[in-house]
Amino acid sequence: MKKKVSKGFLAFVYVVCAILTVLSIMPFLIMVVNATRSTTQIQQHAISVIPSTYLLKNFQILTGKSFNPMRGFLNSLIISTGATACTVYFSSLTAYALVVYNWKLRQPFFTFIMAVMMIPSQVVSIGFYQFMYRIHMTNNFLALILPAVAAPTTVFFMRQFMLSSLPLEVVQSARVDGSGEFHTFNHIVLPILKPAIATQAIFSFVNSWNNLFLPLILLTRQEKYTMPIMVSLLKGDIYKTEYGAIYMGLTLTVLPLFVVYFLLSKYIIAGVALGSVKG
Amino acid sequence: MKTKKLSYARYGYIFSIPFVVAFCVFTLYPVIFTVALGFTDFKGLGATTFHFLADDPFKNFRAILTAPTFQTALKNTFIMWGMNFLPQILLALVLAAWFSGTLFKVKGQGFFKVVFYMPNIITAATIAILFGALFGYPMGPMNDLVTSLGLAKDPIFFFQNKWVAKGVVAFIQFWMWYGYTMIILISGILGMSPEWFEAAELDGATGWQKFFYITLPNLRTIIIYTLVTSLIGGLQMFDIPKLLVLNSGPDNATLTASVFIYNQAFSGSYMYNRASAASMIMFAIICVLSAIVFVLLQDKSEVQARKELKRAAKAARKGRGIGA
Structure with a gap:
C-alpha cells in the first residue's frame, strides 16, 4: 500500500x-x-x-x-544562577500548592497565574526602574534575581509535570510517617521533580543569561555589567x-x-517539544 | 477525616505566599507605578518628584499617539514581525511535515534539529552585532562575498537602504526562531493518532492530501499558540533592532516600539512620563491581541471536550447494547 x-x-x-x-x-x-x-x-x-x-x-x-570578559562572565553567572535557583525552587513550591492541597482559592489562583503569564516584562520596565532607583537597588544584582521568584510559565510547567508524575500516595505516606509538609516537599517531592526541574533550569538560565533590556537599564556601573551589556560595548x-x-x-x-548547548542539546530539544503541550 | 483534610488546606496558602509577594512587589506594583507615571509630568535624569497632570490627564498619551516616530516604530514592529513570521511558520511547517512524515525518514534528523535550533539559545545581543559585522561596510564578509562573486563592483552599504535594514532584522528573527517553531510543530504532529493517517492511506490519500486534510487542521491550536507567543515576543523586539544598526538606521527604518520606549526613558531628556504612556499603549495592544486569541483557543478545546464526551457516551451506550 x-x-x-x-x-x-x-x-x-x-x-x-x-x-x-x-x-x-x-x-x-x-x-x-x-x-x-x-x-x-x-x-x-x-x-x-x-x-x-x-x-x-x-x-x-x-x-x-573597556571589555572585561571575565567580569561580565562572573556577573552573568551570579545573576543567572541566582535567578534560576529562585525560579525552579519557588515555582515548584507554588505548583505543589496548586496540585497537592485542596484550598478555596486554588482554581482562581491558577487562572490568575495563566492570565499573568502573558504580561511582558518590558512594558512594566519604567515603573520597575523607578521603583528600584528609589530604594537604591540599581546596580544591585538582587533587583535581577528576586523577581525570578514569581515565574508563572515555570509554575505552569511544574504543575503539568506534577499532575502526571507525582503520586499523591507518596505525600500521604510521608504524613503517616510524621513528616511535616515543608519537610516532605524539600526531601521527598523535590527529588521526584528532578527531571522537570532540570529542563526548566536550563531555559531559565539561558533566558536570564541572554537578557539585555533590564540589566541595561538597571546596571550603570561598568564593574556590574553582564555579558550581553559587555557585548553591546563592541x-x-x-x-x-x-x-x-x-x-x-x-x-x-x-x-x-x-x-552548554552541545552537552545538553538532547534535553533542550526535548524541553522545547514539551512546550507544545501547552497549546 | 474531613477535618484533617481541611487542616492541610492552609499549606496551599502558605506555599503560595512567596510567589504572590514577589509578583506583587516586582510586577504588580511596577505596573501600577508605570500606569500612574503615564499621567504625570515626570522627567529628567535623577528626578524623583512628579505632579499629576490635573487639567489634561491624557496629555502624554495624546503626545505619544500623535508622534510620527511612535507611529513609525509601531508600523516597523508589525512589518518586521510579519516579514519574519510568515516565512518562519511556512518553513517550520514544511520541515515538520518532512521530519515527522511516515512516507520517508530523513536521515540525520537529530543532527538537523540540533543545528536548526542552535541560533535560538545564542545571546541576541551577540547575534545582532555579529550580523552588523557580517554586513559591514566597506569591509565585511557579505561585501567580500558579493564582490568576489562579481555581483557588485564596489562594496555595498547595505544598511543605507531602509528595506535591507528591515529585512536583515526580520531575517535574524526568522533565523533564530524557525527551529523552535519547527520542534513545537513536530511534537504536535507526533501527538496525533497514527490511526488517522493509516485510515487516510487505506482510502488512498496522497502525502499532500494527508498534510492538508489531517495534519494542518489538527495543528490549528498549536499554530495559533505559536502565533500569539511570537506576536507578544515580536512586539517587544529590542536587542536586535537596538544593536544591529546604530541609531535605528536611515529614517528610523529599524526603530521598534521597545527601542522607542527605551530612547524616551533612558536617553535625551529622560521622559519617563512619555515612556510610561507608550508602555501602556503597547500593553493594551498586547492584551487585546492575546485576548482575541485566548478566546479562540478556549472555544476550540471546549468544543473538542464536548465532542469527546459525546463520543464516550455513544461508545458506552453501544457497549451496553452489545452486552445486552
Missing part, C-alpha cells in the same frame, strides 16, 4: 536541510575564524576558513579597552576599526553557550 517517494524529491529535502545547516553554522564559523585573524587580514578578505595566528593579539586589544566607537577584536569578543560570549 505504501507509496514510494521519488528520489528527486528526497534529494530536494536533503539539499534544503544542507542549505539550512550552512546558514546556521556559517555566521559562527566566520566569527570564530576571524577572531584569530588580524584586522588587516580581515580588511583584505573578510571571509576565510583558514585560521590565522592573531588570537592572542586580538584578545589583548579587546581586553585593553558596537561603540572604541572598537570601530578593531575588527579582529570585535570577532574575538563575540566569540568569547558565544563559547560558554556552545559548550
